[in-house]
Amino acid sequence: MNGMSEITVSDARARLADVVDAARVGHDPVYLTRRGQRVAAVIDADDLDALIASAEDLADIEAAKAARAEVADGEATIPWEQVKADLGLA
Template sequence: MLSNVVDISVSCARSRLADVIDHARVHHVPVFLTRRGRRVAAVIDAEDLERITQAAEDLEDIKAVEVARAEVAEHGTIHWDEVKADLGLA
C-alpha cells in the first residue's frame, strides 16, 4: 500500500493503479502523478471532486450576487413594467 505517499510517478502509478485509487478514496487526499519530478495530474475520490466542484460553483454564485448588489447600489433598480416593455411583453 502507499501509506502517506501523495506524489507518485506516472510509470509507478501505472503498475499500481488500484493502490493509487484506493489511497485517494480511503484517505480523501489527492495522489499527484509526476513526470520528471513535476506534478502533471491527480487522482482524487469522485465524491471529493463533486464536493469541490459544488463549492466552486457556490462561490461563483456568491460572487455573481455581490456583483449584482453592487450594480443595484450604483444604478438602482428597474421597474418590472419597464423590463416587460423592453422585452416586448407589456
C-alpha cells in the same frame, strides 16, 4: 501506500489500484508527476463532487455580490416579467 502524496506516472500505471485506493480511502489527492513536475491528481470522486459544488456556490455568491454592486451603483434592474418572458416562462 498510506500517506502517498506523489508518485510518477509510470509507477502509478503499474500500481493503479493502489493509487486509487489511497486517494479514495485517505481522502487526500495523489499527485502524478512526470520529470519531477505535478501533471495530474487522483482524488476520491465524492471529494471532487464536493469541490465542484463548493466552487459553484462560490461563483454564485460572487455573481450575487456583483449584481448587488451594480444595483447600488445605479444600474437599472430587469423587471421579473421581462426575465420570465426572456426565458420563455411567461
